[in-house]
Amino acid sequence: MRDFEYLPTKTIQEACSLISQYKDEGKVLAGGQSLITLLRQKLISPSYLIDIKGVSELDYLTFDEKKGLRMGALTTHRAIEKSSLIQSKYPVLSEMEKSVASVQTRNWGTIGGNLCSGDPIGDPAPSLIALNAKLKIVSSREEKTIPLEEFFTDYFTTILEPDEILTEIQLPPPVAYTGVVYMKFSTIEAGIKIVSTSTSMILASDKQTCKDARIVMSAVAPVPFNAKKAGELLIGKKINDDLIAEAAQLASEETNPTSDVHASAEFRREIAKVLVRRAVKEAFEKAKRT
């Protein structure tokens, strides 16, 4: 690891001012569960490390029936997993968090840091995209809110400018007749995921017709991947097994996976199809029951 100046901060304002001062020479450190490894491997070597983990105003979970969920970027994975608020309002998030890395990593790592690392194999981003998340991003210049889906641009790359900080994740309130499902496939239980999907479906009051569907996957593209064509195929139609199979086929065709030591691209595509078929069916069943 190369040497750097360490700049601990206590407020968002202080962090913004430092990062706007150092820009490309600086890097924001939250829990560091990805960053420390990158520093050690010298894949990045910033001159200044601006530590925001001590910014306590960014560690919160609040819920309002009208506004939905507001989650500070420094909320740890473990806090999301254990939160009774999350478990009752967005249970899929808590379930997904249980399989993020290990307890040790979830204890120290933050949701904001996870998203900013931009790893397409991560599960939080697909789940949050399926739940229609937005991000609040601040800098000393401006403050903006964007859909999470537009945040990622390529492998480990996001739209964040060098002077910007992700401060909050926002979720709309859950609506009636919604089913959200997280499913993963890995060759060993705690091993690296070959593919995972977070799929949401909102039904009309007849509990048959799909009003909205989002099929989001990890590890099948350079970014967390929303299979839009497959989702759109379902919208406005009465759900049945044939339609689900067709959507799963389409979702699989939309993906752009690579081959690596864990799985070939072909295998990932096949697994994506199977997982999406099961996930859409389960989301449909769940939505009917709500």
Place this chain on the structure above:
Amino acid sequence: MEIAKKILKVKVNGRPYELLIKPKTTLLQLLRNDLGLTGVKQACMDNSCGACTVIVDQMAVKACSVLALQVNGREVTTVEGLASRDGKLHPLQQAFLDYHAFQCGFCTPGKLMSAKAMLDENPHPNEEEIRRDMEGNLCRCTGYTQYIDAIKAVAQKKEGVK
């Protein structure tokens, strides 16, 4: 560029320290090299194996992936702090011995610390919870049966452990 060292105030195994360290020092390096606590094991160095697990405040963390300066003002417990001062082993340590829950022993300190953090939070986990919470600690020789049994035996004690 000459990098300024920073002051770190931290309590380790109950003892307060004030140290001047390089910012790039990881918690693992601090514990092993500066404080001589070599029960904290250095292995994968990329946040995977869990051999370097220690407890910061009430949380198990991987010391290789936390900057030492990030634990400023906090309390760290390593395997050296598990037994009581008179040398009596912690119930988990005793159970690991009783169940022969290790072979080479390299992963044991990390496993003990993960297990301690788990039991402090949830004194009576079932086997599934034990398996899930211990996922972050790899063993490359003896396997995964005996130490689950050892933890289970401690978890089944009515009074719990501290």
